Amino acid sequence: MAASDAEAGIEADRTAALAVRDLTVTLPKGMDRPYAVERVSFDLVPGQILCIIGESGSGKSVTANAVMGLLPPALRVVSGTIRCAGTDLVNAPAPTLRSLRGRVVSMIFQDPLSALNPLMTVGDQITEVMMAHGEGNPARRRARALELLAEVGLPDPPLMYQQYPFRLSGGQRQRVMIAMALALEPGILIADEPTTALDVTTQAQILRLIRDIQKRKGMSVMFITHDFGVVAEIADSVIVMEKGLIVEQGSAQAVLQAPRHPYTRRLIAAVPKLTGKDRSPPAAGAGPVLKVENLAKIYRTGSALFGRQRVVKAVQEASFELAPGRTLGVVGESGSGKSSLGRLLIKLMDSDGGRILFRGRDIAPLKESEFRPLRPKIQMIFQDPFASLNPRSTIGHILTVGPVSHGMPYRQARQEARRLLENVGLDAGAFSRYPHEFSGGQRQRIGIARALMFKPELLIADEAVSALDVSIQAQILMLLDRIQRETGVSMIFITHDLRVASQICDEIVVMQRGRIVERGPPSQIFLNPRSDYTRELVAAIPGGQQDMAGAA
Structure with missing residues (x-):
């Protein structure tokens, strides 16, 4: 590298919210390739959203976990640097990483159920983030947690505050993860497939929430996704990864409208299209494999004795048939x-009611x-x-x-x-x-x-x-x-x-x-x-x- 190139690289490291240079992470022996990610370099520009796209196993989540210092023991960074807030995260000691997590860099994990503690209530897990960094007193932390629960669109925040993760739906658990990540309003947010488990209306709400906070605080976001609809809606720039390598990067408009690499073109072509076409009719005379009649399920939480019981009619009078x-x-x-x-x-x-007829x-x-x-x-x-x-x-x-x-x-x-x-x-x-x-x-x-x-x-x-x-x-x-x-x-x-x-x-x-x-x-x-x-x-x-x- 020429001297001018080296100086430009140093200056980019200083101006970028997150600067990754030549990052290489090894995989265990016997895997389909030697490296999870190889020679990955990019800058996360302050106040912008960078989307990383690629197939499952392309190295997207490994890159995110390397930034957070959360790689499993089987994976190891063998070369490269990750600079954030004047610190090389690759060589930083554990106390330094702990002080940065949540306060400077925070992450929304892909799998909310395994990332949430099943023995702690939702409220305790959100306030724990603030308590670990010495933020506020118990009353202030509780008020902030209730505010976050409302902000991410969860119903009845005071009741949700007391719930355990297993009582929530997949989309609700993901919103709890987002509330935890935003608790201290970090400067950098890494979102690993945060809307994967969400329906389209909730996805739109979460994307608006992340955008609003990003704009209000000038936050930088590294958004990992396989949904090109999400990319088109929120991305400022895009990185495309294949088998641990960056094969294309550029502005969102350039990558989505004029992709250069064949792999990027294949990914865009694979996006499912909404169709209103009906499939062939069922065979005549075939009896149903499954027939459901007035099926019902009611969830009850809390205590009826003290008048704090909550009744949720999860399934009400569901009836349908399914042919072979x-x-x-x-x-x-x-x-x-x-x-x-x-x-x-x-x-x-x-x-709690109804019939489920399987083969009669x-x-x-x-x-x-x-x-x-x-x-x-x-x-x-x-x-x-x-x-x-x-x-x-x-x-x-x-x-x-x-x-x-x-x-x-x-x-x-x-x-x-x-x-x-x-x-x-x-x-x-x-x-x-x-x-x-x-x-x-x-x-x-x-x-x-x-x-x-x-x-x-x-x-x-x-x-x-x-x-x-x-x-x-x-x-x-x-x-x-x-x-x-x-x-x-x-x-x-x-x-x-x-x-x-x-x-x-x-x-x-x-x-x-x-x-x-x-x-x-x-x-x-x-x-x-x-x-x-x-x-x-x-x-x-x-x-x-x-x-x-x-x-x-």
Whole structure:
């Protein structure tokens, strides 16, 4: 490097809110490549939003964790610098990093359930951030926490303050994480897929919140996402990563409208388009695989004795049918009852009323011992892939333990597991690795493979592709479609992404506050919605109106 170039680099380090130079992080031996990220360099400009885009496993989250000093022991920075507030974070001692986290640099993590402490209330976890940095007295910290809960759009902040994470929906937990990250209003915010688990209306609220705080404080934001709609809406500049390398970077307008690298063009082409086209009609005379009649579930929290009990009607009088080989989409905002409905159908919790007829048999009143033989026939792909995978078990054990316990020979189970891992886009080496060694999207593919190990008749997919980037999302949707055609499996597809629902679902039900407010084929739901709530959902999709103009 010439002297003038070196001086320019030093000056950039001084003016940038965050300056990353030649960052290289190694992967453990035996992985598909030697480095998680290699020779990564970029500047986070003060007061701007930098979006980092790439497929699952491209190194986006590793870069963010390296900045925060939160890399797992298996990953190690071998070269490069990360300068922030006059400090090289790579070589900074632990006390220095602790003093910077939350106050100068804060992070919204991708997986809210595993990042939140299950033994602490929401309020205690938000105030803990302030207490760790000696901010305010208990009353002031509580007032600030309530203010943050309201700011991120959570209902009834005083009650939410006292709740535990397991009582919240996925979108609500993500909003708690955002409140924690913003508690001290840091100068730099790193957001690792913060809107992945959110419905379109809540996503818009969160993006507005982050933008407003960013503008008010001149905050710099490093925003990791696979959603190009988000990028188009908030990004000032964009970095595209592939297999640990930066393949393209520039202004958001330049990258999105005139991408130079073939990989960037493939990612943009894979973005799902909203369509109102109906799929082929069901076969005549086929009886329903699943018939639900007036299903209900009520959650009660607090004490009725002291008049502080809260009653939430999570599912109210839900009724629908699912024909063999068909896909029923369940859409709605976070907290609408979608996931509760899915858990009722697979009997992970008991219903408070109604019937669930599977192949003509009412499974709702069955005891666990009576329902156990039917479990292989009804499988679920869970919304949170990390929390649903045993961190102490290898992927091979996770995939084979269920089938083996139901009588499948281990050799056959092992062969089937390896085949399914390849089908969902993972290499054979994944069989002997552990969940923490995979990115969020890769863990979701493992969850899909586990559900398919039983060759189920009914597959309940709870946000099965919400954690995946657009190209892998397209592959998984094609995989599910192919498996459905080959095996005739019926699917309940729970999602907040209406674009995905329009592509894979034969019929769609729209839920609001536990009730089904509209039901019909994609042509009705997206081209001629009858419910005001459905019209609001469709209108909130980024770019959705342009898609529908073409479809109409």
